[in-house]
Amino acid sequence: MATSLQPLVVICGATGVGKSKLGVELALRLVNKGHNKWRGARIINADSMQVYTGMNVTTNKISPAERMGIDHLLMDFKKPDEQYLVGQWVHDAMQAINETHNRNEIPIVIGGTSYWIQHLLFPNRLASDGPPSLSGDSDRFRSAIPERFISKLPPDLLNLFDQLPEQAPSAISDPDRASLLYKLLQTLDEPVAARWHWRDTRKVLRALQIIKEQGRTPSEIINEQASTPLFPRYRTLCLWLHAEESVLDRRLDERVDDMIKNGLLQEIRELYEYARTSTDLGAGRRDEPDRNDFTVGIFQSIGYKEFYKFISDPDVSEGKFADAVERTKHSTRKYAKRQVVWLRNKLLPAIYSVTAEYRGKSSVAALYLLDTTGKLAVGLLGESWVSNVLQPAKMIMDAFLNEEELPDPTTLSPLARAMLTNVNKALSPLAVLEARRKVVCPLCTKNPSQPVMVEGAEWEAHQRTRLHRRLAAKAKERISSVPWKHELSEWERPSGPRGLRLGIYNVPV
Ligand SMILES: [Zn+2]
Structure with missing residues (x-):
């Protein structure tokens, strides 16, 4: 059934399941074969660490040769310490998607930052999406702070709320101010405060700015948004690449070993030097001699924090190196698990709720899980990868673009059936906060x-x-x-x- 929404293909899944490879294969199919008016494809990166320049090995960026001439957008374009948040990415991705459609090409969004993908697919779910009810004018603001906020605040906190800093204080060099800011958020919006650590000063400040700009707390905004039904921004096909946990864990460990062979340490040393010597960092951070702030830009990437101690320690030992490797592996596995939980508990229910909402137009959004448990050959495509991943993906994409009837996602594999059924369909808006x-x-x-x-x-x-x-x-x-x-x-x-x-x-x- 026809819909006026433009088509979009998304390839998601935990780290280390072969998303980039599948993306290039599907793009090449569109280049070579085409579909009605669609004559090619461009890939749009949805990995929050791959947007930064450098750290190519550590962030597992696809090499230029592996791109096979397919455009990769929103990759490799931000400075290492630049803040780039979900709202900015959604804005940039929408623009890239629009341009791609105008070229009669299919945008293929690929990445492990499921949170970004979710907000791209479903608008009006970010706390910052709401229209600002007030300008930044602080005099006007003061008179407009709802009384219910003022009455909660003791004088020191009211004063701080009145004069929120523009830049988040550093929790390292200014812990008192950081904790006061956190206390303010705790007083105004306890559920949102509990989701963050008091050291996450940028997040804490952002939440406070939202309260100030909109006269409502992020919790209130989230609850309000949840009472309006979700609607999709594009006609979306999601391909979720997944592997059984034990296989994925082993593969992730191997990937960390490979990264070390391929120059992870060198990259981390370069980034460390950059952080130590760069004069290009924000004013608020100039006073930090070590610049060991792991909450901004690419400094958040797995590997940097884990190796930081090793790199900055003049006393090198094998034991310390092994310890850093082990911690990197642990963080990688933990991150992969979180990615899977997000896809299953957040993205999947959202897609289900949309398909129920648009009954009769089931192809407005569809999600397929492709089982990558079988051997993923490096370089050449492994046999099971072709039969379990590549062939079904091509078949489903063709049917989706032709607006033909799609197969039942739970019939693709036992793993698909296990992961796609018995999903908690209640989309609890504050569940994310609770979970973290x-x-x-x-x-x-x-x-x-x-x-x-x-x-x-x-x-x-x-x-x-x-x-x-x-x-x-x-x-x-x-x-x-x-x-x-x-x-x-x-x-x-x-x-x-x-x-x-x-x-x-x-x-x-
Ligand atoms: Zn303890």
Whole structure:
């Protein structure tokens, strides 16, 4: 059935499943064969680290030779320390998609940053999407801060809210200001604050700016948006490349080993030098001699943080190197798991809700899982890759572009059936926030205004760390030696105001 929406092909999935390779193959098919008016394809990068120049090995960028003459847009074009956020990418991607359609070519969006892809496919779901109700004019603003916000704020926080900094303070060189900013967000929008660490000062400041600009909290905006149905921006075909977990984990480990062989260390050294010597960094960061800020630009990429200590340590040892490699592998696997969880719990329900909404036009959005568990030959295409991934992908894309009836996605493979069924279809808008909620460790926290915060899912691992175990043993000793004197603190009291939510007794996972 015809629709007025323009077609878009998306290739998503965790890191290390062969997305780039499939993208080039599908683009070449369109170049060689064409479909009605479509005479080619361009690839649009949706990997938040590949937008930066440099770090080609570490971010696993497709090499110019492997691109086979296909345009790759939004790749390799941002300076290493440039901020590039989801809203900017969506804007740039829409422009690139539009240009591609105008050339009678199909845009193929490829990347592991599923969060970006989701916001490209479904508009009006970013907190910053709302129309600003106020200009940046602070005098006008003051009179317009809703009373319900003012009444919540003690004088110091009200003053800070009134004069929000333009640039986020550094949590390293200015922890007091960073924690005060976090306290302000906690007071105004607790669910959103809990999603961030107090050290994520840019995110914290952004949330506060939204409250100021729009007179509503991000939580309120998210809830409001959730009450309006989703609609797709394009007629979308999503191809999700996936592999069984054990196979994927092994492949990711091998990929880290390959990266090291191919120059990861050299790239990290270059980036480290750049960060140390660049005068091109934002004014707010000039005072940081080490520039070890892992929350901006490409400094966020997996590998940099893990190798930072090794690189900056003049005392090189094999043990320290092995430790950095192990940490890189751990982070890579953890990241891949998060990508899969996002696709299954966020993108899939959104696609399902749209196809239900547009009943009768089922091809307005479709998602197929292609099983890449079989051997992925490097260079040459492996046999199982051709039969399990490439052939079905071509067949489905052809049918999609011809607006023919599409096969049932759950029939493609046992893995597809397992991953695409029994999906939690309730799109809980605050579920993302809940899932990433930080837990405060009462034992490791020395300064309550700058607490040690751990991701909910990492809590068990945190409890096994040497430092935490040592503190736990000490605390136990203290309690048993002077039981009559011990009074439970707010943190330790299970029924205390925050004990249940943040304390050690009931930890959200
Ligand atoms: Zn701890």
